[in-house]
Amino acid sequence: MLEDHAKLMTFFKQAQEVVGRKRLQKMVYILKKCGYDFSERYSFHFYGPYSEELSTRIEELCNLGFLDEEREKEKGYYQYRYHLTDRGAGFLEQAEVETPDMIDVIDQMNNQSSKFLELVSTMLFFDEFSKDDVEEKVRTVKSKQNYTEQDFEEAWKFIEELTVH
Amino acid sequence: MAYRDEKLNEEKVFKDPVHRYIHVRDRVIWDLISTPEFQRLRRIKQLGTTFLTFHGAEHSRFNHSLGVYEIVRRIIENFRDQPFWDDDERLLCLSAALLHDLGHGPFSHSFEKVFDLDHEDFTRAIILGNTKVNQILRQVDENFPQDVADVIHKTYSNKLVVSLISSQIDADRMDYLQRDAYFTGVSYGHFDMERILRVMRPVEDQMVIKESGMHAVEDYIMSRYQMYWQVYFHPVTRSAEVILSKILHRAKDLYLSDEYAFKLHPTHFESFFNKDVSLEDYLKLDENVVFYYFHIWQEEDDEILADLCRRFVDRDLYKYVEFDPGHQYRELMDLKECFKEAGIDPNYYLEVDSSSDLPYDFYRPGEEEERLPIHLQFPNGELRELSRQSDIVESISGKKRTDHKLYFARDLIDKLPDEDTTKKRILEILKG
Incomplete structure (x- = not known):
């Protein structure tokens, strides 16, 4: 019961803090692609893989007082900062879910910008294709981003180094 | 004449309780409807177990798929000769609209959760695999099945085409809200779709609404909100x-x-x-x-x-x-x-x-560029997000309700x- 909520809270516990909704979306997607068991379903939206289910579940966790969401005004937009509350930690202690160690992947992602994670998650979305086709597909669906050869090289390197669960 | 341009000798119509008539003139669409994979949708209910609450809700994915096709057909008719619209995409839009739910299985929400499946994967598999649907699409063009799959997968290069079937005010939602309201018998869920279709405009890679049509869209957003809590989450x-x-x-x-x-x-x-x-x-x-x-x-x-x-x-x-x-x-x-x-x-x-x-949502304005919101177009061409103009939409879209x-x-x-x-x-x- 509430296992899906608990799995997400495990992620927040290990990440300690997540800044930005886009970053959060992409981090959970990349973790899923690494084999971690999150049930939130993703589909392709205008700006890459996105999960409506994840957005709603985060809203629920905030409403339940398990997760704290702080809204900060940045240059012309709002940014959201998330961390697990004491009540959330209390729930997690009693929840019967596996708590896999995601720290390595979370650390790898924390060192990157959300724009970079957006590129990586979009490439992973097309992972059934060959390397060349992935790049072509990403350039087609995200033509406005004007990704360079170097961006792709760095993203491939990052993907190769991802720790698969 | 190329298969993609072939027309039936006379127009075929399906009587429909929501749209009155569903009109088919393209040979390709008629052939797709006749495939076993599409006919199978007659045996998949649109609202799963909802018939146990609202006894009228026995309508199928087949009904809904035809409805989405019909709405897209009408949108395209209005879009002809409008800037940003490429009429060469017409058959692609109609095919994708018709086939967008092809991979749904029985009681798909529960099945997908329990067995960790995704109906979108099966939609792609049917369109690209060894099926009658694939045979027909390939007769149009070798790449046509992939294009149809990409539109449904939302990864097609022309995002305007994608937005007809999948956006905050798309043909899919406009059909299921009205159809589900009709078959459940509830009084909410209805809105003036004819008016919305008349004020829809293609602008670059999205569909926008003429500012004068704001109230019709407010009604649609309210329907979506009420159907969410009163029917889908019953x-x-x-x-x-x-x-x-x-x-x-x-x-x-x-x-x-x-x-x-x-x-x-x-x-x-x-x-x-x-x-x-x-x-x-x-x-x-x-x-x-x-x-x-x-x-x-x-x-x-x-x-x-x-x-x-x-x-x-x-x-x-x-x-x-x-x-x-x-x-x-x-x-x-x-x-x-x-x-x-x-x-x-x-x-x-x-x-x-x-x-x-629940696999349904209600309207929320854009989210760090993740979800494209509904935009109103003003006479000077300026686009503004709906909830910034409409008090009604703002009041329900800002609520966090779980x-x-x-x-x-x-x-x-x-x-x-x-x-x-x-x-x-x-x-x-x-x-x-």
């Missing part, structure tokens, strides 16, 4: 979904245990239990087949499976109470222990159901002796 429907999921879990657990001999072997479910579902297996399983198994499994020796199937078939559903996991999670743990002490398996007879478990309910088999608790302290404790917790 607590009785959720109860039926809980039992359905429990049946699938129980059958799977028994099958994988290797210790249980089914009276009716779950042949059609085997590949689902083994996580090895081929397209052929998937297409064989429709709701008629599922109901047949549930009916026969009422006679199984396993008491839990037989009981759950009886509940589903006879509509003997679980009761529910409001539940706030934020304050009551310790009581939930207690409750589970009490159920075990009383000999009632909490894995099958107790469940928390949350609004995030919901959790606790479902349980009340009759099993009632059967416990009144003097039983565990029973007393269970009732105490359930009363909150």
